[in-house]
Amino acid sequence: MPTSLEFSRDRYMSRCRDSCTIFGYVLRKRFQRLKKEDPAIVGLSEFDVDKTMRFLAKIWRQRSEEIILGSGGTHKPSNRIDAFPVEPNYNDKHGHRLAFPPAGETPNGPTRDLKPVLTVIQAFDSKVPDSEKILITKQIDEPWGIIERFVPQISSTSLIPLVQSGRIDESDIEFLTRLGDVFGVLTEWEIQAIGRHESAEWTQDSLLEEFARWYWFSTEALRQLKTGEDPRGAARLLWQCWSFALECIRKAGLPLVYMSGKDANRYTGDNELYELALEKVKTELRETEALDNREREISNRITHFIDKVQPPSNQIWLDPRVSVLGFPAFCCWTFATFLSGTLKELNIFARTILPSRLSSVTPSDVDSASENILRLSNLPPNSQPKIFTLGWWEQQKPALNQAIPIPSRDDLQQNPAVLADFVSSAELMLNSLWDNFMANHISNIRLQKGA
Amino acid sequence: MQRASIGHQIEKFLRIVLDKVSPTWIVTVERKGTALLRTLVESPAGPGPKWVGWDHVVSSKALPFAPESSFKEGTILLLDDAIHSGHRITDAWRSLTELRNIPAERIKVAVFGVHERADFQPVDYWWLGELSKDNYFGVRESIIQFFQQRGSLLLDTEHVEVPVQINCGRLEFFDALCRAGQGVEYVSSGGRHNLTVHEPVILNRDAFVKLLPPGTLIDGVLSKIRVIERDKNWYTIIPIFYPATPISSQGGSLSRLYPCLAEIAGDAELNFQLVSVFASIKLFQTVFACLRDLINDGRVRVCVPKANDPNDTIGHLKAIFPKIDLEELHLEVEKSVELGRAWKLRKSELRNFERIEAADGGRYSNVLKGLYWDVLTSALRYTDRLAFANQPGLSYEEILNSTRSSSIGSDPSVVEALAGTAVDMAIDEAQLVSDTRQFPFVDGINRISKVLKLDGEIVLSDVRRANAMWRFPYPPVTDWSLVSSCRQA
Numbered sequence A: 001m002p003t004s005l006e007f008s009r010d011r012y013m014s015r016c017r018d019s020c021t022i023f024g025y026v027l028r029k030r031f032q033r034l035k036k037e038d039p040a041i042v043g044l045s046e047f048d049v050d051k052t053m054r055f056l057a058k059i060w061r062q063r064s065e066e067i068i069l070g071s072g073g074t075h076k077p078s079n080r081i082d083a084f085p086v087e088p089n090y091n092d093k094h095g096h097r098l099a100f101p102p103a104g105e106t107p108n109g110p111t112r113d114l115k116p117v118l119t120v121i122q123a124f125d126s127k128v129p130d131s132e133k134i135l136i137t138k139q140i141d142e143p144w145g146i147i148e149r150f151v152p153q154i155s156s157t158s159l160i161p162l163v164q165s166g167r168i169d170e171s172d173i174e175f176l177t178r179l180g181d182v183f184g185v186l187t188e189w190e191i192q193a194i195g196r197h198e199s200a201e202w203t204q205d206s207l208l209e210e211f212a213r214w215y216w217f218s219t220e221a222l223r224q225l226k227t228g229e230d231p232r233g234a235a236r237l238l239w240q241c242w243s244f245a246l247e248c249i250r251k252a253g254l255p256l257v258y259m260s261g262k263d264a265n266r267y268t269g270d271n272e273l274y275e276l277a278l279e280k281v282k283t284e285l286r287e288t289e290a291l292d293n294r295e296r297e298i299s300n301r302i303t304h305f306i307d308k309v310q311p312p313s314n315q316i317w318l319d320p321r322v323s324v325l326g327f328p329a330f331c332c333w334t335f336a337t338f339l340s341g342t343l344k345e346l347n348i349f350a351r352t353i354l355p356s357r358l359s360s361v362t363p364s365d366v367d368s369a370s371e372n373i374l375r376l377s378n379l380p381p382n383s384q385p386k387i388f389t390l391g392w393w394e395q396q397k398p399a400l401n402q403a404i405p406i407p408s409r410d411d412l413q414q415n416p417a418v419l420a421d422f423v424s425s426a427e428l429m430l431n432s433l434w435d436n437f438m439a440n441h442i443s444n445i446r447l448q449k450g451a
Numbered sequence B: 001m002q003r004a005s006i007g008h009q010i011e012k013f014l015r016i017v018l019d020k021v022s023p024t025w026i027v028t029v030e031r032k033g034t035a036l037l038r039t040l041v042e043s044p045a046g047p048g049p050k051w052v053g054w055d056h057v058v059s060s061k062a063l064p065f066a067p068e069s070s071f072k073e074g075t076i077l078l079l080d081d082a083i084h085s086g087h088r089i090t091d092a093w094r095s096l097t098e099l100r101n102i103p104a105e106r107i108k109v110a111v112f113g114v115h116e117r118a119d120f121q122p123v124d125y126w127w128l129g130e131l132s133k134d135n136y137f138g139v140r141e142s143i144i145q146f147f148q149q150r151g152s153l154l155l156d157t158e159h160v161e162v163p164v165q166i167n168c169g170r171l172e173f174f175d176a177l178c179r180a181g182q183g184v185e186y187v188s189s190g191g192r193h194n195l196t197v198h199e200p201v202i203l204n205r206d207a208f209v210k211l212l213p214p215g216t217l218i219d220g221v222l223s224k225i226r227v228i229e230r231d232k233n234w235y236t237i238i239p240i241f242y243p244a245t246p247i248s249s250q251g252g253s254l255s256r257l258y259p260c261l262a263e264i265a266g267d268a269e270l271n272f273q274l275v276s277v278f279a280s281i282k283l284f285q286t287v288f289a290c291l292r293d294l295i296n297d298g299r300v301r302v303c304v305p306k307a308n309d310p311n312d313t314i315g316h317l318k319a320i321f322p323k324i325d326l327e328e329l330h331l332e333v334e335k336s337v338e339l340g341r342a343w344k345l346r347k348s349e350l351r352n353f354e355r356i357e358a359a360d361g362g363r364y365s366n367v368l369k370g371l372y373w374d375v376l377t378s379a380l381r382y383t384d385r386l387a388f389a390n391q392p393g394l395s396y397e398e399i400l401n402s403t404r405s406s407s408i409g410s411d412p413s414v415v416e417a418l419a420g421t422a423v424d425m426a427i428d429e430a431q432l433v434s435d436t437r438q439f440p441f442v443d444g445i446n447r448i449s450k451v452l453k454l455d456g457e458i459v460l461s462d463v464r465r466a467n468a469m470w471r472f473p474y475p476p477v478t479d480w481s482l483v484s485s486c487r488q489a
Helices: A012-037 A046-070 A115-127 A157-163 A170-181 A188-194 A198-228 A233-251 A270-286 A295-310 A326-343 A365-374 A389-398 A410-416 A416-449 B005-022 B029-041 B060-063 B086-100 B133-147 B169-178 B206-212 B268-290 B292-296 B315-319 B326-341 B365-389 B395-405 B413-428 B454-468 B480-488
Strands: A087-092 A096-102 A133-144 A146-154 B026-027 B057-059 B074-081 B107-115 B127-133 B161-168 B184-187 B193-198 B224-230 B234-241 B301-302 B356-357 B433-441 B446-454
Touching: A012 A046, A012 A157, A012 A170, A012 A233, A046 A087, A046 A096, A046 A115, A046 A146, A046 A170, A046 A188, A046 A295, A046 A410, A087 A198, A096 A115, A096 A198, A115 A133, A115 B268, A133 B480, A146 B169, A157 A170, A170 A270, A170 A295, A188 A270, A198 A233, A198 A326, A198 A416, A198 B224, A233 A270, A233 A326, A233 B161, A233 B193, A270 A295, A270 B395, A295 B026, A326 A365, A326 A410, A365 A416, A410 A416, B005 B029, B005 B074, B005 B107, B005 B127, B005 B133, B026 B060, B029 B057, B029 B060, B029 B074, B029 B133, B029 B315, B057 B060, B057 B315, B060 B086, B074 B086, B074 B133, B086 B107, B107 B133, B107 B224, B127 B133, B169 B184, B169 B193, B169 B292, B169 B356, B184 B413, B193 B413, B224 B268, B224 B413, B234 B268, B268 B292, B268 B326, B268 B433, B292 B301, B292 B326, B315 B326, B326 B413, B356 B413, B365 B395, B365 B413, B365 B433, B365 B446, B365 B454, B395 B413, B413 B433, B446 B454
Parallel strands: B026 B057, B026 B074, B074 B107, B107 B127, B184 B356
Antiparallel strands: A087 A096, A133 A146, B161 B234, B161 B301, B184 B193, B193 B224, B224 B234, B433 B446
16 A cells, blocks of 8 residues: 555644545535435435445545556655545444544554544534534434434535645546536435445445344344333334344345335345446446546546446355355344334334334235244254345245244234233244354354454 | 735724824725725724714715715815825825815825825825835735735725625525525635625516616626625625616606615716615615525524614715715615515526536636636726727626637536626726726617726736736636736746
């Protein structure tokens, strides 16, 4: 790696601040393009912001590496931001995010006490008046609660101080402008898919984290259901269980079965989204009729950098490190749909967030999931495939496990006392799935990685 | 000379002069003199006890319109920022002594910087005297930069301004205003983030036209809303609208304007200025209709000044219109603002324009630089061609026509907006100054319209020198200050 791209503490805070401004600019260009297509858009979600910044950071680094290498050794360290001083693989409850190492670090390099870039931007913004903020936050009242959206406020005029201080130059601004505009052709789902996948190894890591979170929320939800505490708390946990299972199956690149309700078309596996995203950006970059020569040149360079930082989707999802996790993903998705989908119909959860958040799950989806969970619990351990497909599952179709009694939905509706039985059965299924198809498997992978 | 210190020096100079002279009246030499005074009046410390108030300030251009009762008693302070040859201050001096018959001993002259070869005498107070050529240019540029830093104070002083404080993102604020028309966002040479909205929507346009003198044209004339950053979170909104009025407009044809304007109607040129004030105040309705939602959410706070407020941004019009009733004028501005706030814009009244970013690195930054050059060379060619005819300058339409051909391939509406911004920048940096001129229009009616010309001998020689060095199409240097530095070449 070129020397100037190694992590450095030199003038760290000001580089962070200026990096945030650059992120804000590209986010603004993306937002403007999105708004041109859909004037109703209010702002960008937290995930959109994070994944856009990740994508930018990957491309920027690649570009800088090539500039430095192309200089034939004449490149001198300067005030320029060759690489954003970020860790791209910070992993918290929200998944992999772009993060800064904290400012008070020792000179020996970044530790794990990282701060997500979005959090740092908000910290910078809290110290300046509204007119100088990088991101303005808007609160939107949705049926399922209040959500936040971010509206970037950085235009090219805000980059003038960075040019004057030598952080970037005019050619960088031209590059960032075109890049941000191209990012604007992607939906939120597509930019997430591109932003969070870049190699089989990282996708594998990401999946392992999601499995762990799904398992934790599932056990917590069942525990809370057993204690009979406030249904709102249980509802939130059930939603998280389902939500992390959705992340598992999306990241594993599987078709999203058990989802046929009105919002279902919002969800697609990451591999499809990833391919679509790459196709869209490259098509956009090829549409150069309205551009001048300089912009065409920049478009060609961006295409080159994207090819360098984003492999074709089959290099990720057909890699054995990822494909082998398809079956565990199917298991946790089936369980979550069964558990959360069944319970959302109950009267005790009627006034909680559960029905609205799981509106895309229909009764027939729950029936399918319930049947499949009984079959899964009857599947011999170690019989999972290296590459899971629904076709494989249809061929396997183990018998239903009659040993685990599951109260029907009607029973649950009419007799609340039956809930305890349901929870017990669910717990059995969860443990069966985890023990037979997930725990050993995951720990073996971690052992191989030396974690 | 550092800009921060020039500001302190100017303020100190003015306080000393006011203290020593104790004037009853102040006459400012054109716009720079008035801008100088504004820096003191609008300073955080205020103008001090010897300040005479805007109703005792007259711009040299407005001397013919000052009431007979003006200047009857006490000492008159004649104020300018700098004298080179002294033509303008000499004209102002003669207006006072020969037209107004004011004894010379009642007039005290104060000038911040005096060139070593300035002919004008006497200069009673100066801060920097016997300035060599280089030092004079340095002082002049420092003063202009200082005005820019303080927020484009060199705009012609016949504009009404309303300050607003924003508690929202700058782009939220700018984008809301761009609903009125094509906006260009740029950074001034003083580092201020400014916006100009070109040809803004006129609300209730038909009713507005009926209020103007018959035969007045509102299309194809200079019409914009300038939004100037004055401080963190503080912007001032300056609508600028110059309908072309028939030279035959008599006082009676202004009867449908605000009473405080109609009652001071006079000759054709004065009437043109009064119609412009009226039209500009009308544009406040558009501005505040666009900002309505942000205001209602508490994210923009409007601060319509009251007469005699310490930070009154309307009172300086008294220097241009000595007979105007300032209190009434303040009320009309307030009414227009409130009408705008109550107006719910219909989709048919809005335009879907993007805000153009004209900063370095953006796709329009080189277009803007080229247009800036075009504007100045157009003004130079005009001067050279028609200097013998003593014509005052180029109309806005003529400037736009001269720039259209050099930006072939770009969206015409974008080029027009950028050309307008280039004009704004040239005015802010004292390269261009405005005047009025009579034109025959295609309908056979002679009308008065706003024109622009190069601001003085220094600018004229700078542009001529640069034009000689770089022929076509644009200068290779993109930093205009380098042109000024070529004086040594």
